[in-house]
Amino acid sequence: MKSGQYIYNVNYNEQDYNLCAFEVKALFDDELENKVLFTNKEIDPSVSPFLKNRIKIIYKKKTFHEILDSILADDFRANDFMVQYVAMYKRDPNISQGKKLSKEAGLRIYGYPSFQSPKIMLGITYYQDYWYFGYLKQNNFKWRAHKQKPYSFSSALGVNMAKVLINVASRGDTSKRLIDTCCGVGTVILEGIFAGYDICGWEINPKVAELARLNLTHYEYNAKIVTGDMKDIRDFYDVVIVDLPYNNFSHFDGEKQWSIIRHAKKIANRMIIVTSADIRENLYAEQLKIMDYCRAEKTIKGDFVRYIWICEN
Numbered sequence: 001m002k003s004g005q006y007i008y009n010v011n012y013n014e015q016d017y018n019l020c021a022f023e024v025k026a027l028f029d030d031e032l033e034n035k036v037l038f039t040n041k042e043i044d045p046s047v048s049p050f051l052k053n054r055i056k057i058i059y060k061k062k063t064f065h066e067i068l069d070s071i072l073a074d075d076f077r078a079n080d081f082m083v084q085y086v087a088m089y090k091r092d093p094n095i096s097q098g099k100k101l102s103k104e105a106g107l108r109i110y111g112y113p114s115f116q117s118p119k120i121m122l123g124i125t126y127y128q129d130y131w132y133f134g135y136l137k138q139n140n141f142k143w144r145a146h147k148q149k150p151y152s153f154s155s156a157l158g159v160n161m162a163k164v165l166i167n168v169a170s171r172g173d174t175s176k177r178l179i180d181t182c183c184g185v186g187t188v189i190l191e192g193i194f195a196g197y198d199i200c201g202w203e204i205n206p207k208v209a210e211l212a213r214l215n216l217t218h219y220e221y222n223a224k225i226v227t228g229d230m231k232d233i234r235d236f237y238d239v240v241i242v243d244l245p246y247n248n249f250s251h252f253d254g255e256k257q258w259s260i261i262r263h264a265k266k267i268a269n270r271m272i273i274v275t276s277a278d279i280r281e282n283l284y285a286e287q288l289k290i291m292d293y294c295r296a297e298k299t300i301k302g303d304f305v306r307y308i309w310i311c312e313n
């Protein structure tokens, strides 16, 4: 059985399975076998479209009563706290008992509870024959407001994919300096800022670059959007994200795209490239190491397909 300091659960729509598994692998270096993960890595669930809850485990016991006994024995103290039962998977037999279980645990905690605006969230859950109690962090879903950004266009990515790009780029390390070289209306930049990254964008089309700036201003986010050709970028970054323009890989546009990829190679050792076609042979030909890739579909019918390539020099 897997173990770790943290227990997380994920949820996704059927068509997002690949995207979720790809993100989990990049963040936790783990396979998505089911919807529950044990790991020592601390990630805020709100940076992800798929992570729902994280419990930092304090007690792991065979019975719920042993959890209650441990709270009492340790004289567990907290103020402005709230205890919540978290169902980590659909068929959790305790879901209907959740309120009662939370109350029983809460009554054994020394301190004042707060149900309106708790400062400390505590979680209880049951998974594969064990009970867990610990500090709970939940996805706040505030990022969903970005779905209504004021300006968009047909080539803009969805919010889920934009969040995954940030996470696979950084592997959850918020100290990484990121750049989105063809940032369009700033969909990826918004998620980068939301998750706390130093990220900037370049966009060749002045009107589109201005829309990206207006989108950022709308959410009171601060990031530099440079109007210009990404081939003029001279700084070096930890990771470059390239949502390729002219995304049909026609003969006509091919050279433009490869010139973008070749320049991206010069400004970071790690690259996240988004394409509408399978370009693996070309990436090999460019001497790029493909570390992982994902084929993501936006609808079950598969009429919107994007490949995300993680490459290193």
Ligand SMILES: C[S@@+](CC[C@H](N)C(=O)[O-])C[C@H]1O[C@@H](n2cnc3c(N)ncnc32)[C@H](O)[C@@H]1O
Pocket (backbone or CB within 6 Å): 155, 156, 157, 158, 181, 182, 183, 184, 185, 186, 187, 188, 202, 203, 204, 205, 208, 228, 229, 230, 231, 243, 244, 245, 246, 247, 260
């Ligand atoms: C696929 S769109 C990016 C969409 C973006 N991810 C979003 O969600 O808004 C590609 C963008 O790259 C821009 N572009 C094309 N060539 C460029 C270049 N050489 N340097 C910078 N931007 C470029 C296009 O104007 C277009 O807005």
